[in-house]
Amino acid sequence: DIQMTQSPSTLSASVGDRVSITCRASQSISSWLAWYQQKPGKAPKLLIYKASSLESGVPLRFSGSGSGTEFTLTISSLQPDDSATYYCQQYNSNPYTFGQGTKLEIK
């Protein structure tokens, strides 16, 4: 199975900050990577697919980059509503594995 490792595990930043979360795959997954946002008590929500494509309705402050084994989710100007846990997921090959999550807190 492909292992996905996210860093950092927790992140605290202020409104307006630019923040980045990294996801590394144990082997190449081309660009078959998704990012999800999960708020407490809610289901995950797809933000980014194919490493850098923004899902419809997702604010433009979210962006993704990377290919192969290293990927980044960036929020260009952090908003209070962005407080959540973010997960990466590879869907290059079964099983479609998730990273362990990054909890983003607003200072």
Next chain:
Amino acid sequence: EVQLLESGGDLVQPGGSLSLSCAASGFTFSNYAMTWVRQAPGKGLEWVSDIRDSSGSTLYADSVKGRFTISRDDFKSTLYLQMNSLRAEDTAIYYCARYYYDSSPYPFDYWGQGTLVIVSS
């Protein structure tokens, strides 16, 4: 509007069985693969099982293989997960989600709200 509504979660004793359902609406169910993902309390997301279509193309995580069975009824637009020989470590919120499939892979683009399974004596 795409909707996925899970049901069937409950408190069950170790060794017991439970059947989960996921009722889909707002899209052509038969055109999509379906999946179950679980989340133990305070933990991350764990993929559980996939079903591509009613012909029987299924996949299971090693942690549930031989104990869980995924199935679907395209006429009822419903996904199922039969869970047998339940263990304490199966305690989790179980989410169903859909994904499209063809020659390229696709992510899970819609998720249900989840149903809670607690395995405890």
